[in-house]
Amino acid sequence: xxxxxxxxxxxxxxxxxxxxxxxxxxxxxxxxxxxxxxxxxxxxxxxxxxxxxxxxxxxxxxxxxxxxxxxxxxxxxxxxxxxxxxxxxxxxxxxxxxxxxxxxxxxxxxxxxxxxxxxxxxxxxxxxxxxxxxxxxxxxxxxxxxxxxxxxxxxxxxxxxxxxxxxxxxxxxxxxxxxxxxxxxxxxxxxxxxxxxxxxxxxxxxxxxxxxxxxxxxxxxxxxxxxxxxxxxxxxxxxxxxxxxxxxxxxxxxxxxxxxxxxxxxxxxxxxxxxxxxxxxxxxxxxxxxxxxxxxxxxxxxxxxxxxxxxxxxxxxxxxxxxxxxxxxxxxxxxxxxxxxxxxxxxxxxxxxxxxxxxxxxxxxxxxxxxxxxxxxxxxxxxxxxxxxxxxxxxxxxxxxxxxxxxxxxxxxxxxxxxxxxxxxxxxxxxxxxxxx
Amino acid sequence: xxxxxxxxxxxxxxxxxxxxxxxxxxxxxxxxxxxxxxxxxxxxxxxxxxxxxxxxxxxxxxxxxxxxxxxxxxxxxxxxxxxxxxxxxxxxxxxxxxxxxxxxxxxxxxxxxxxxxxxxxxxxxxxxxxxxxxxxxxxxxxxxxxxxxxxxxxxxxxxxxxxxxxxxxxxxxxxxxxxxxxxxxxxxxxxxxxxx
Ligand code: SF4
Numbered sequence: 001x002x003x004x005x006x007x008x009x010x011x012x013x014x015x016x017x018x019x020x021x022x023x024x025x026x027x028x029x030x031x032x033x034x035x036x037x038x039x040x041x042x043x044x045x046x047x048x049x050x051x052x053x054x055x056x057x058x059x060x061x062x063x064x065x066x067x068x069x070x071x072x073x074x075x076x077x078x079x080x081x082x083x084x085x086x087x088x089x090x091x092x093x094x095x096x097x098x099x100x101x102x103x104x105x106x107x108x109x110x111x112x113x114x115x116x117x118x119x120x121x122x123x124x125x126x127x128x129x130x131x132x133x134x135x136x137x138x139x140x141x142x143x144x145x146x147x148x149x150x151x152x153x154x155x156x157x158x159x160x161x162x163x164x165x166x167x168x169x170x171x172x173x174x175x176x177x178x179x180x181x182x183x184x185x186x187x188x189x190x191x192x193x194x195x196x197x198x199x200x201x202x203x204x205x206x207x208x209x210x211x212x213x214x215x216x217x218x219x220x221x222x223x224x225x226x227x228x229x230x231x232x233x234x235x236x237x238x239x240x241x242x243x244x245x246x247x248x249x250x251x252x253x254x255x256x257x258x259x260x261x262x263x264x265x266x267x268x269x270x271x272x273x274x275x276x277x278x279x280x281x282x283x284x285x286x287x288x289x290x291x292x293x294x295x296x297x298x299x300x301x302x303x304x305x306x307x308x309x310x311x312x313x314x315x316x317x318x319x320x321x322x323x324x325x326x327x328x329x330x331x332x333x334x335x336x337x338x339x340x341x342x343x344x345x346x347x348x349x350x351x352x353x354x355x356x357x358x359x360x361x362x363x364x365x366x367x368x369x370x371x372x373x374x375x376x377x378x379x380x381x382x383x384x385x386x387x388x389x390x391x392x393x394x395x396x397x398x399x400x401x402x403x404x405x406x407x408x409x410x411x412x413x414x415x416x417x418x419x420x421x422x423x424x425x426x427x428x429x430x431x432x433x434x435x436x437x
Numbered sequence: 438x439x440x441x442x443x444x445x446x447x448x449x450x451x452x453x454x455x456x457x458x459x460x461x462x463x464x465x466x467x468x469x470x471x472x473x474x475x476x477x478x479x480x481x482x483x484x485x486x487x488x489x490x491x492x493x494x495x496x497x498x499x500x501x502x503x504x505x506x507x508x509x510x511x512x513x514x515x516x517x518x519x520x521x522x523x524x525x526x527x528x529x530x531x532x533x534x535x536x537x538x539x540x541x542x543x544x545x546x547x548x549x550x551x552x553x554x555x556x557x558x559x560x561x562x563x564x565x566x567x568x569x570x571x572x573x574x575x576x577x578x579x580x581x582x583x584x585x586x587x588x589x590x591x592x593x594x595x596x597x598x599x600x601x602x603x604x605x606x607x608x609x610x611x612x613x614x615x616x617x618x619x620x621x622x623x624x625x626x627x628x629x630x631x632x633x
Contacts, residue, residue: 040470044470144526147528147554154625377465395459397460400464
């Protein structure tokens, strides 16, 4: 019997011919990523366990990307970045993207591909649950805690229980012009629930997957964790290869699922028939179509994060915001500095995206996680009281974006922008059809 | 570190389903050092402070895990409904609960990373119950977890319920975490005496 993509990668990395779901295997790690929230405690555990002068297993494979609490005066938050800086200097790490320097990047899950660290067939762990984003590149990628990260820093290995794979098959050729990958993943999470994929891999496949750019695929795999998934994965193809090759010369070996691989379950979606979706407060699986909640009162809109703060997300928002004024406090936060530069250079009808946002009356923040996870009180865009916000981020649990009193609707950048213009939840089809005419 | 196989006793703190890591330890508090003995206590103080008041300490609600002005809780065992620990990968979550004095959790299901962090870090033991017990046990009930016989005993109500054996992670749990486990198996060298 064949193996799924996830099973094959885990077999390759544990020196076995084959593995089956449920097996516990020790895998060799290709890349370990950490950031400013979990890096310092992981470093603390590493030193405690391996000794003050211990060296990391392979400095070429450890990537440190501060991104969470960056533009804040919180002294503890800033101290955490100092700890990373000292460790990177001490260990002579080549891949540390320090705050306040030209190498500063922003949100780790978008920075990793930009810097060429997401490669087909590899194993990547990160001290952040959305590390599953990197599965878009046909690799095994998942989030871990500080202790596990410290273990990898010392040994280059970690135990993994081989997950069963759920397969999501996309049919259809093209995404309708008003639909984004975000709508599709919200639909899937709504269908299976926030624990619908717990302990399992989510493989996104089928002929429709060709309609998804790398950024679209990253939106799908990013939110695998919101369904409880261990990892999300897409088989590599020419779209993957083109992206990866434009970022790195590092060798890699592509891996595919066998035709006779065994899946836990298969789920079929026709992308041409799907509609804009939201997740209502306070859970990513609290699904509704945008139509069903249209007219809901709002006073905040937010476009940013590793899920909805990529260049294509801002291009989508700009399509709708162009020539309009926002009625809500609208925050724009590019995930990375590269995307921030893209806002200046990318144009829509000849106008730079950033100009469109400024003209519309949006506030534009610096590349980082910002209010996606609330953060210290002075965080840009943070919900500090009982705001009702529509957001392109990935989580809307109570208090996620700051205050426990706030309510967050998760939606695509199209839906967020459309709602920002009208002041209430609005189906983007209202605007997109206008544009077409 | 968790104790191998001994009965675990203490008062129950009861919660509903989908208790995510932002409710366990709100993101604004992730900045404190886990190593500094004084700063660490903030985690005990703020553990579960993100749970909406009405759902904190069921069935009555409005009971904080850690009382105002304290850094340790009077409760030792969390009883929760499905999908405990969903959300982020922050190990601060099981650590905060341990610092607050929680020894074990009983839930029908866990989010994967929380479960793994609890076990690998040796913070507390995540037991899986066969049924959802969150509506049968009251916050404040005296509980005893009998690890030998896989039973949860409610001493206040004189009832008992089966819990699932730990399965493949039992060795790591009983070693006290992934490092101790790896040392016992020769994967990581024996620790040099720590001079602090
Ligand atoms: S943008 Fe949000 S979800 Fe993404 S890594 Fe940052 S805090 Fe996490």
